[in-house]
Amino acid sequence: MDEIEPEARPSSTQTRVWDLPTRAFHWLLAATVIGSVVTAKIGGNALVWHMRLGLLALALLLFRLVWGFVGGHWSRFAAFIYPPSNVAAYLRGDSGPGGRFDIGHSPLGALSVFALLLVLIVQVATGLVADDEIATTGPLYRFVESAIATRATTWHKAVGQYLVITLVVLHIAAVLFYLFKKQRNLIGPMWHGDKLLAPGTPASADDAKQRILAAVVIALTLSLSWWIARLGA
Numbered sequence: 001m002d003e004i005e006p007e008a009r010p011s012s013t014q015t016r017v018w019d020l021p022t023r024a025f026h027w028l029l030a031a032t033v034i035g036s037v038v039t040a041k042i043g044g045n046a047l048v049w050h051m052r053l054g055l056l057a058l059a060l061l062l063f064r065l066v067w068g069f070v071g072g073h074w075s076r077f078a079a080f081i082y083p084p085s086n087v088a089a090y091l092r093g094d095s096g097p098g099g100r101f102d103i104g105h106s107p108l109g110a111l112s113v114f115a116l117l118l119v120l121i122v123q124v125a126t127g128l129v130a131d132d133e134i135a136t137t138g139p140l141y142r143f144v145e146s147a148i149a150t151r152a153t154t155w156h157k158a159v160g161q162y163l164v165i166t167l168v169v170l171h172i173a174a175v176l177f178y179l180f181k182k183q184r185n186l187i188g189p190m191w192h193g194d195k196l197l198a199p200g201t202p203a204s205a206d207d208a209k210q211r212i213l214a215a216v217v218i219a220l221t222l223s224l225s226w227w228i229a230r231l232g233a
């Protein structure tokens with residue numbers, strides 16, 4: 001199948017796909033997750049920063065959950081929840097009606113996004129009640145039974161940690177595969193927001209109003225995260 005991709009059409013126009021809040025979320029989350037892994041490996045005093053980064057990750061993930069309902073068109077969950085038949089079609093090389101699968105997250109990309117978000121949410125949640133049995137406990141540790149804290153800690157330090165690392169490595173490998181093997185640059189749009197698409201393709205709203213809304217949502221989720229941190233003080 002050699003269907004012409006939307007970006008290859010001569011009359012293509014630059015169209016906003018990833019709004020600024022989604023892009024800021026993405027790169028901040030990436031830095032936060034990498035920082036959390038590094039500080040966990042260093043241990044000792046670096047665990048203070050591990051917990052701070054974990055709380056920042058919590059605020060970012062809560063932001064993304066809200067943004068999945070009120071964000072720009074292509075950032076909304078509704079734009080990238082696909083039936084299994086679409087995943088199968090995409091794997092066969094189909095790019096969907098009007099190149100639909102190549103605009104926002106593809107059916108396969110969407111699965112990896114949901115897996116990443118889920119695994120990161122579980123990682124942060126288990127960290128909130130974890131106990132390293134030396135000097136560090138999560139801010140909600142004292143609110144749960146010790147058996148639950150033990151199980152959460154085991155998940156957080158063993159399974160969860162490796163799941164996060166594995167998914168991140170797969171994620172980056174997939175992006176690089178698209179770049180070098182399929183000659184499709186997904187990184188540029190996640191940086192500047194735009195893709196060359198067929199005229200008439202709906203764009204994601206990314207105006208001042210939308211950005212103010214994002215600022216309000218992140219202020220709220222940061223406050224919630226800060227409040228949770230205070231519970232452990």
Ligand code: HEM
Nearest residue numbers: 026029030033034104105106109113116168175186187190
């Ligand atoms: C710890 C590191 C990372 C994490 C946790 C992460 C997580 C995510 C998440 C959650 C999304 C979905 C964005 C959304 O809809 O909100 C995403 C998309 C994306 N990420 Fe990452 N990311 C990481 C690192 C990277 C790096 C290093 C690159 C570039 C080399 C990258 C490139 C992309 C691209 C291009 C997309 C859009 C994929 C598509 O078009 O469907 N990510 N990432």
